[in-house]
Every structure is written in C-alpha cells, then in structure tokens.
Amino acid sequence: MSAPAYKFLPPELAERLRGLGLSVRRPVEGAVQGLHRSPHHGSSVEFADYREYAPGDPPSLIDWAIYARSDRHVIRRYQEETNVRAHFLLDISESMSFREAGLHSKMDYACYLTAALMLVLLGQSDSAGLAFFNEEIRQTFPPAGSLNGLRPLLLALEEIKPAGRSRIEEALHQTAEKIRRRSLVILISDLLQEPAGLIRGIQHLRHNKHEVLILQPLDGAELNLSFGGLAELRELETGARLPVQADEIREAYANEVGQFLEEIRRGCLGSLADYHLIDTRTPVEQTLHAKFGQL
C-alpha cells in the first residue's frame, strides 16, 4: 500500500495501519465482493480459502479445527462476501477546535481518525464517503473505492476550519434520508449536545437499516477541569461567558460529564450503534489499534 504525504495520513501512520480491520455486525449491500457478509447468497457458495478473524465477524464462522491445530482464529471463506459503503459524518463545529490537554485539537484528532479508517476500509476493498456538518451538512464526497478516489477526501480534511454550532440530530436525519443503500455510517463528533436528539438521529439511521459507528473524541480538560480558582469561561460555539470557581465545582463537573457520557453510551447501546469514547491524550495510532486492531 502506497502512502501519500497527506497531513492526516502521514506515511508512518499509514504503514502502521496494517492488521486493522473494520467490520459490520449485520449484512450490508455492496456491488463489489468484499469482506462483509452479503444478504444475497449466490449459486457458487462454497469453500474458497481462509482469512484471519476480525472483530465483528460472527464467532460461528471460526474454523475451530484450524484453531486446534494452529492456535489461530480463521474464518473459512465459503460463501460469497460483499463490500461496504462507509459514510463518514464529521462534525466541524467550533467546539471541535478545542485543545488543552490533548495531543491534538479534537478536530485534528477526528481528521486523523477519518483518514486512517478510510484507508483501512479501502484495504478491505470497501469504499468510503465523507460529509462535513455543523448547523447542517456543509460538504459531501461520494464514496471512493481507490486511493486515487480517496485523494479529494483527504485534501478536504486538510481544509477544514471549525466554525459554527453543531446540530447533530439534523445532520443524522439528513444523512438517513440521503443514503439509499444500507451502509455503515461513522459519526465523529464531540457530541456536546443533549443526548436525546443524538439518539433520535441514530434510531433514524438504524430504522433505515444502516450500521452506525460513533466515535467521540474529547479533550482531557473537558473530562476533568484542568484549572483552579476563579476563571471566566467562554463557550466556543456561542461566545457565552460564565465565571466559575473551579475548585468549588470540580468534582460535580466530572460527575456531570460522566453522567452525560453514560447517557450517550446507553442510548447507543439501546439503538444498536457502536460507540467509542476517545481521549485525545491517547496517540491516534494507539487508539486505532485499541478500538479496531488485533494486537
């Protein structure tokens, strides 16, 4: 795999993405043969070869005889498999520009994740599309199935300037209405809104048979207040100001954030969406391997 010198896909990162895999839980529709189960069984459904087991594969497909002999989890390719159309939905609201404790701003971190996962998907013969949103969907890129096709998407990532307020629910509803074929929708956002709207958007996607993967990058300073004493906070998206005595509310704030994240986690669980909270203090590569790797 060649690694072009994109800002969010540097060669050393691209090189280390080997071994990563991204699968879906339920069958999706695809025109090209791929790694994911197809709902359509053809006449030539027979054993072809083996491949390594990837998270998300049904355990029932594991060839236990091979495991007994070689201590490896492999899946027998005996039925026709199809490719996945993945649609990345990237939050570009101003709150994503925040960085205090993290290695990158949330926006940059999200771009790294997007670029890396798109490359992983292409490596699986899947295709990846991209859309940016804040108050509404701002820009859309049709799915690309090759590295050349991926180039405008990677360049577009480099052009992002976080601005505006985000309306996630609206973006999810628009996406659900726009995508006709069953696909994998990957939402990357800090989700700093009331969880109820987010859950409604996810349920809309799920109702349209789409798989949903949610990645929530948050800075460490958002999870726990990193400053002390009296400070006047300015909300990035609205400009609203609030003086706070950090020492007075530190514990209550952390608890409130924890409850908020728990609400999201439960909502995703209830909507059968995959949800991952990502701390931007963790290196991108380490996050990818932890969430999607077989290390």
Add this chain to the structure above:
Amino acid sequence: MTGLTAFNPLFLSLLPLAALPILFHFFYRLKRQSRPFPTLMFFHRLDPKLNARRRLREWLILLLRALLILFVLLALARPVWFGHGQQGDVAVALLIDNSGSMSGTGEGGRTKLKQAVDGARDILAELHAADRAGIVLLVPDAAAPLPAGLTQDKAALKLALDSISETEASGSVAAALDRAMRMLEAGAAAHREIQVFSDLQQEKWGQPPVNPPAPPRGLDLAVHRVPSPSAALPNVSLTGVEMPARPVVAGRRFPVQVRLANRDAGQGQVRLNWLDDAGNRGGFEVAVAPQEEKNASVTLVASDPGLHWVLFSLDGDDFPADNRAAAAFVCVDQQSVLFLGSPADFGYLPLALSPTGDGRLSGLATTFSSFDSLAADKRPAFVVLPWEALLQTGADASTRREALRQFLLKGGTALVAPSAAGLAPGGTKPDWLSIAPESLQASSNGLALTVLDKASAIFDDLRDEKGEVALRNVKVFRFSPLRVPAPAAPLLGLEDGTIVLAGQHVGQGLLLASGLAFDPAWSTLPLKPAFVALAQGMALNHAGAQAGITSLVAGDPLTGLPADADLLVVQSLGGSPLDWKGPAGQFTTFPRVGVYALHLGKETRRVAVRSSEKEGRRKFIAGDTLAALGTLPYSVDSISESQSVRSNFRRQERSLDLSLPLLLLAFACLALEGWLANPLPLKPRPAAALTLK
C-alpha cells in the same frame, strides 16, 4: 464636642480606603481574560443558577471586604459615644496650663488662666461623691498648694484651684501629662480622664514630644481650648539682662544692658522700669521697631558692698508675662590703688582712676607711698609703680622686688610705667619679669596707638556694640619700646609695630608693663575719654568676676543640684515670693521672676530668674491636631464653643467606647468573607437524575 467623638480623627480621613476592594474588583475585571471552553452545558446542567449565585456571592464578598476595612478604620479612630453606656467610678486629672501665655487676656476681659480654672471648677462640680480628682499644673508652682494625688475632697480641690495664679514660665506638656498619668495610675477607677485646659500656644503644643509618656489603659484625654483673642498692642518682650563682667564696686556706677524684642508687626512703645534692693527706681521710654531687638542701657550704682538685686519690668504692652527680669550681682567694697611714688610720676593716671581720690564716683581710692610700704600696707587692688622703682638696684632692691612678686603671686594686679619725667637709663629687671623697656624714643608727628590683643579684659569697657575696641585716634610722641618675650603678651602697640603695653601673669596675679607714661607730653591718650575706661579696666581687671549667681529663665529646670541632698531651702530675696523647703530632688523650677537664695547645707547659691520670652509669642493652634500629644488619643473642643464644660463632662462621664464592637463587627465580616470566599465544593447530582429518552 458632639455625642459621637473620635479620639483618633486621622483614621476617619482614611475611610475612603474602604472602597478599595470594589476598585480592585473592577480593575481586575477589566484585565481578566476569558478562557475558551467547548461547552458550558455541563455547568448549566450542574446548576442552572450557578452564574447568578456566583455573582451574588461575589458582590457579598466585596461588600464584606469593604465593611471589614470600614470597621477596622472606625475602630482605630476610637469613637466614643458620650452620654451612653456604663458609668463607674471616675478619676479625673485636671491639667491646667498655668504658663505665662495664659496670663493674657481672654474673651470677656478675664485672663485665660481664670477661664481655665473656671472650666476645671465646672468639672469638679459635676463629680459624684465617689469620684476622685487631682490637679496638675503645666508649670509646677510651689506657691500653689495642691492636694497630693487624687482625692474625693472637693472642697480642698476648690481651694487649690483658687490658689492657682499666673506664672511667667514655660512648661513641658509631656512632663505635665506624665505627672497626670502617674497620678491616675495610682487610682483604681473604672474610668480615667485627663481634662486639659490650655490656650494651646504653638510653642508648647506644636512640638512633638521627645519622650512621649505611655498612657494608662482606658484613658480619655480631652483638651479644652481657651480662646486667645487678637491683641490690640504689639508685644515687647524683655529677653535678657547683661550685667558687667567685672565686679561691681560700691559707689561706682555701672551700666547694665537690657535686651528687648518686638515679635509683632507694629511699633512697640514701652517704658522700661527698674527697681533695686535699696528702693531706688527709675525708668524711661523705649521704642522697639517691628520684628526687631534692641538693647537699652541702664546705669546703676550700689552704695554698699554685698549681694544686690535689681528688677526690670516693662509697661505699655498688654501682655505682662514676658515683661520682667531679675538680676543679681555682688558689690565689692571700695578698692584702693597704691601708687609707689609721688603723684607727679604718674601723670593723669591717678585722676583717671579716682577723680576725687577718696573713692567717690569710681569706687577706687588712691594713696601714694614709697615702695617699702607695699608689704605693710593694706592689700590694695591695684599697684602702680614707675619703671625706675623696679629696675633700681641697690641694697634693698631684692626686698622690694620680692614684695611685689608676693603681691602678684597672691592675685594682685600691678602696672609699671615710665615716670612722667622720663625713663631713667640703667638698672636691671627682676629675673621673674620677661618684659624689658628699651631706651626712650620720640616721634614729632606722633604714631597711632593700636590694640594688639582685642580680647583682653582690660578693653571690655572700650568695646562698642559690635565688640570692636575703639581708641579714637590716639597719637604717641614719646615712648619706650618694650621687649616682650614669652610668657608675656603684647596688648597695645604703635602703628610701626612697636609694643608699648604688655601683660605677664605672675602666679595668680597680672603685671602690666607700659612703655608710655600717662602724660599728655607722651601721648594724647590721657586726653581721651577712653583713657578713663582703659585705666579703670586695668585697675579692676583682675579683681575677680561675679561668682555664685545663676541666671535662669522661668520654668527652666535648675541643674547642678545634688539630687541626694537632704534639705534644700529656697528663699526669696527679691521679686516674686517663693519659700520652699524639701529634698533637693523634689524641687522643680522657678515659676516667676525674682532673685532667690538656695541653701544646701553650708553652701548658698543665688539664682536670678527672668520671664520666658517664648510665652509672649502669639501663635496658637487653631485646629484639632496637637503635635505635643504625639500618638495619644485625644479630643479637642473649645470652652467658648460649648455651652459649658460642665455639660460636656456630664456626657463624657457616661461614655460608650465603640472600638470593641466595631472590631467584633470587623471580625464577623472577616469570618463571613472567608466562608463565602471558600465555599464547600458543590455536591454532584445523584446518578438517578439521568434522563434518557
């Protein structure tokens, strides 16, 4: 005095500092930078009224900080609410300024001291039976018998007040306060006060204390100002008396210089009077220009030997306390001058020393005798002999020279001069005499006589006001130059440097050697008025100065007394009466003008006291800041402003010190501020509040 009085009003002027917390708040608010944050959602979820609560708390903290400063400043100002609070036993020290300035006329034509005493009497009238009071005078006055310490005997206190009279002295505010505080400390009253009555003269009350006394706990110091109306006439002060340096001889007139000063803007016109111990009196008008000093010369004469005194006083201005001075002097008996030779040998010198020869006018009686009578004669004050008698050699020369030397060794003064007929050649000088005359010289045009030692005491009566010795163009035609090796010293010379008068100390005595005969053929000196002063200066030069007489300004401490002396007796010889007897360490000062004898065992000293010139300076403190009280808490009011001192004191008797309540309020503000500024951490919302839709 209002019902609420601050004893440290300086702190009231600092009250605007209470606004500092609010100013700092706005200043830092302007400088405060906001911190970007992704969302405020969690804070609002935590407490929707978080901002409103925080703002309310912030303003409460600001208010408490301002109140804290306000209460501390008010507490430091020591506010006292008169007329309220508890009334316990009261101990009052009535400090009355009886210094010279208080003898000035106050409002209503009464003296300021009289008003002060009336004010003190008002307070005495308000005291309850259990209250105690004492009287302290700014100038200790032995003539005013005061109760010792605090007493409940109001009648005795009133009698003591009646005995207080004007002095001519300055006093120390710090020392008087110290005496008052020590008096109060001796009592155990619940409430202690010092009530001061004074005209607050700048000289005494405007100077910071060198050693400020430490006040006893719970002391209230109230100062009642006795107003000083502006004076109609310029005030002329008698600032000093200068007696002659040499002893006064009985029957001999002598000048006394009296110094006057006019510190005001108008021309001072006064009459200077004098009265001596013999009842002689005199006086004359003196005009003193504004802001000028002037010397007035008074010629006196004492007929009898012994101690004499004279009182000087000024009439014609309206302030009497700086108008008097006493001077004392010892008059010695008529002095004899022994001329060893015939009158023709000495030219005009006998006439200059004693015009009548019997001691009248000059106090010097002349006798002419042979050299041989020096040893047998009654010891003279002055011996004059011609050079020939001293240089003459012969069988009895050594006897004569030894007689002269013994006379000198015992403190006598002698003059050796050429005979008016001329200096006979030959002879030898005694070994103990270093001065030697040379051969006679002449100058047809005359050579000017000059003074070579201007500091010599023989010229004292020739000095003008600037101290210069004026000989007024004396020409010398004949003279015998003197060789003057050490230890002799030249006194008079000629314009060419020739020495014609020199002096040599021999033992305690003085030998004056002249190269001039005191005859008009030799010089014009005998024809000049200065000759009389010079001749008598030489004759009395070594007769001893005034001793055992001390000059003092009224109110100044008398130094040099042995503190451990058991008994000091002070007797008034002239001037204001004062008779005092007691341990020397307890005697303080002389409050008035007079001449006093101090008997310490067998020793007797004399003190001449003059009034304090400072008391006549008419600058009085108009404000409420008295530097002399240093850091002591005090209040100032005016007797004329209040209806009466009595009503004020009645209020003061019941007073509530608000310092402690204000301090408690300050502490309460501090505690509340600390509680608000350091709130307990906000409790987290319970997890049950999760709302998942």
